[in-house]
Amino acid sequence: MARVLVVITPAEGHVNPSLGLVKQLTDNGEEVVYVCTEEYRSRIEQTGAELRTYPFPEDAFSHDPVLKPAEYKHPYQFVYMMVGGIIRKIVPEVLRVTADETFDYLIFDSLMGWGGTIIAEKLGIPAVCSIASFAFVEPLGTDQDMDENRKDVKELYEATMKLTRQLADEFQVRAPAMDEIAKHxxxxxxxxxxxxxxxxxxxxxxxxxxxxxxxxxxxxxxSFPFEQLRARHQQTVYIAMGTILNKDLDFYKLCFDAFQDLPATFVLSSGKHTDMEPLMDRIPANFIVKPYVPQLEMLQRADAFITHAGMNSTSEALYYNVPLVMIPLTSDQPLVAKRVQELGAGITLDKNNLTPAALRAALVEVLSNPDYRQQAHVIGESLRQAGGYKRAADAITNYFAAINR
Incomplete structure (x- = not known):
């Protein structure tokens, strides 16, 4: 069987989708070497893969000014993040920890962009791109129509291409054009x-x-006390804002104000690094607040989900037919929220004009109008029928078996 190199950006939303695929590949007999950070050791090793680690700050996506999620107003901003934040920092480490080894093919994270192509070329192997969000037909920020002639846009282009050329020289590969860097x-x-x-x-x-x-x-x-969910109310609402941007205490206060007298049980996942102590005396009686909630199990019991519209969380909710109230914050989240709303499975709210009244009205609409759950079911059925990690593993192994015959 094949020896496979997997390189995924060290972020929850990118590592988690890869785990089922990697476990299926190892179950199928492939030997998988997974390059990531120490933070993800436990869950990666549970797949049967061999982990290789490199130093990378655990909270980089929260604090690094280049990597920190942003609202991309122009595609160059997204591309610069890839080059300066991902490729420059991770590709040399991957090549270092795999030096003098041979592999049959590479699976790399789409957030690495051109970086995946560099690794494949240096190792002399074909590659598969793992896309944890939507496939980008156009780079993030394309729809913002920012003037190409603006001074800051030109400066960003020059800074990105200068760094790209430096990296191309370092790795002795061809320097790509700007529109090739983020291409799948x-x-x-x-x-x-x-x-x-x-x-x-x-x-x-x-x-x-x-x-x-x-x-x-x-x-x-x-563990979670699921028996408490229906003890007082028939409906359950789950609230979670992801793992990077979940420390906004003002948002949690807004939720308390909006929902404290609604006849539903609210489960709020506040994040394991969020200090909720300042709000402890304000938590309403119909709220259960935990730093970390078993999300898959909770979504199977939820009537609605209030979310930042991250791709993982959104997909998991729809997989279980749960309609959404979405407050997109950054990166691809506005794109994900827009698609859910287009297909009728949820309501999108503007984070800049969020009030208790608006949040409450959106949730009441989603809970009371059965059309939202029906449309969530339609999307969910398409997700369940897609085949999941077993189909993904079969597609990859069948492809490489066919070309190697």
Missing amino acids: EGRLKLVYTSRYFQPQAEKLDDSFIFAGPSIVPRQDAP
């Missing part, structure tokens, strides 16, 4: 969604494999 490259592009949910899917060729979300039990999930 690879023999196959594995997308963890369905063609139905993917925007502009008709513009993507057959090298894009839509396998649906990778739903696998999480061995590190904490």
Whole structure:
């Protein structure tokens, strides 16, 4: 069987979708070497893969000014993040920890962009791109129509291309054009969604494999008193704002104000690094607040989900037919929220004009109008039928078996 190198950006939303695929590959007999950070050792080793680590700050995506999630007003901002934050920092480490080894093929994270192509070229192997969000038909920020002639846009272009040329010289590879850096490259592009949910899917060729979300039990999930959910109220609402931007105490206060007298049980996942002590005396009686909630199990019991519209969280909710109230914050979240709303499975709110009244009204609408749950079911069915990590693994192994005959 093949020896596979997997290189995924060290972020929850990118590592988690890869785990089912990697476990299936190892179950199928492939030898997998997974390059990531120490933070993810437990869950990666549970797949049967061998982990290789490199130094990378655990909270880099919260504090690093280049990596910190942002609202991209122009595609160059996203591309600069890839080059300066991901490629420059991770690619040399990957090549260092895999020096003098041989592999049959590479699976790399789409957030690495051109960096995946560098690794594949230096190792002399074909590659598969792992896409943890929607496949980008156009780079993030394209729809903002920022003037190309603005001084800051020109300066960003020059800074990005200067760094790109420096890296190309360092790795002795061809320097790509700006529009090639973020492009999805690879023999196959594995997308963890369905063609139905993917925007502009008709513009993507057959090298894009839509396998649906990778739903696998999480061995590190904490216990939760699920018996309390229906003790007082018939409906349950889950609130979680991801793992990077979940420390906004003002938002949690807003939720308390909006929902304290609604006849539903609210479960708020505040984040394991969020200090909720200042709010402890303000938590309403209909709220259960925990630093970390077993999300897959909770979504199977939820009537609605209030979320930042991260791709993982959104896909998991829809997989279980849960309609959404979405408050997109950054990165690809506005794109994800827009697609959910287009398909009728949720309501999007503006984070800059958020009030208790607006939040309450959106939730009441989603809970009381059965159309939202019905449309969530339609998307969910497309995700469940996509095949998941088993189809993804089969597509990859069958492809490489065919070309090696």
